[in-house]
Amino acid sequence: MGKIQVMDEWLSNKIAAGEVVERPSSVVKELVENAIDAGSTSIEVFLEEAGLTSIQVTDNGSGMDEEDALLSFGRHATSKISTERDLFRIRTLGFRGEALASIASVSKITLKTSDGETSGLEVQLEGGHVISNTPTAFRKGTDITVSQLFFNTPARLKYLKTIQTELGHTIDLMNRLALAYPEIAFKLVHNGGILLQTNGRGNVQQVLAAIYGMQNAKKMISFQTASNDYKVHGFISLPEVTRASKNYMSIFVNGRWVKHYLIQKAIVDAYHTYLPIERYPIAVIYVEGDPQLTDVNVHPAKLQIRLSKEQELLPLIEKAVRESIRSAIHVPLAQKKE
Ligand code: ADP
Ligand code: MG
Secondary structure, eight states: OOSSOOHHHHHHHHHHHHOSSSSSHHHHHHHHHHHHHHTTEEEEEEEEEGSSSSEEEEEEEEEOOHHHHHHHHHTOOOOOOSSSSHTSSSSOOOOOHHHHHHHHHHHHHEEEEOSSSSEEEEEEETEEEEEEEEEOOOOOEEEEEETTTTTTTTHHHHHHHHHHHHHHHHHHHHHHHHEEEEEEEEEEEEETEEEEEEOOOOOHHHHHHHOOOHHHHTTEEEEEEOSSSEEEEEEETTTEEEESGGGGGGEEEEEEEEOOHHHHHHHHHHHHSSSSSTOOEEEEEEEEEEEGGEOOTTTTTTOOETTHHHHHHHHHHHHHHHHHHHHHHHHHHHHHOO
8 A cells, every 4th residue: 555645635735824824923914814805994903922922803894694604714715816827917915825724723713703784693613623613793803813833843932032022023023014004093902901902093194103203203204206017106204214124114015015135235325424323214006007917926935026117116116215314314404504
């Protein structure tokens, strides 16, 4: 008899979880992105002990009916992609249909959801297995609580860092999501204390104020530019507002936060000698282009993307940033001399 066996779904979910679910912030990311994909305008995240004890995400999105709620925890269960053609025109954040299955396999979950038409439902899972499923009165939307993350994968649990480090990852994530979606009201609460709250009115400068403080937000200038293939807009700090790390330059491509070192370099180059040595600006850059110019399917966590026509995009950004900085600096100077 041969040695090869096809592994059961439960085991393969647990292995996939190793890739998708690295730490509490990865769970928050997947749950909040699902809430965004469901069209929510208000998303609240409650953490206990940085999410090690529990992570609750509440949204006012589409919700699910009973059939979808139970299907959603299946591997490769997704409502977002059905043909190969869809794969190259992805507009939603999730599409692999493996996040809920992976998270469920390494935690205990309570899901409450309703699509507003059929009555609500409460489902409980443990280590990926449904242990109860009860009809419950619930408003339209979804409320999912993930507790005891990694309770059945002790090796993964050991690898986690301190509460402060884990919380830091989630704060960074929520800041980026709030910047990516100024039209969604976000709230992040840790052990009962509010860490971030945005109003969902669509004003990026108000989101910047919620994250970096009003004084810094007032010292950020807006710019916009476009080429044949790309539209770019954003906010960049005056050279007097700097940070010791490049991480305060946030880049979004078609609504998705990405690590893009060449765009960060273009921004820094644009400041030229205006920046003190080893200091970097605060910036938020939104790039919009045909989804077909971006290859999102590079990394399981979807943080890295490839862009076509970078040779068009990078100088476009550098030029627009340089011109905004120059005019912001020189106009007030000229006025002072008078
Ligand atoms: P993906 O997001 O890649 O489709 P997930 O495992 O994250 O895969 O979710 C599976 C499916 O469950 C989604 O496609 C969606 O239909 C449904 N779903 C998950 N979370 C929510 C939510 N908060 N509101 C409505 N539907 C949801
Ligand atoms: Mg998802």
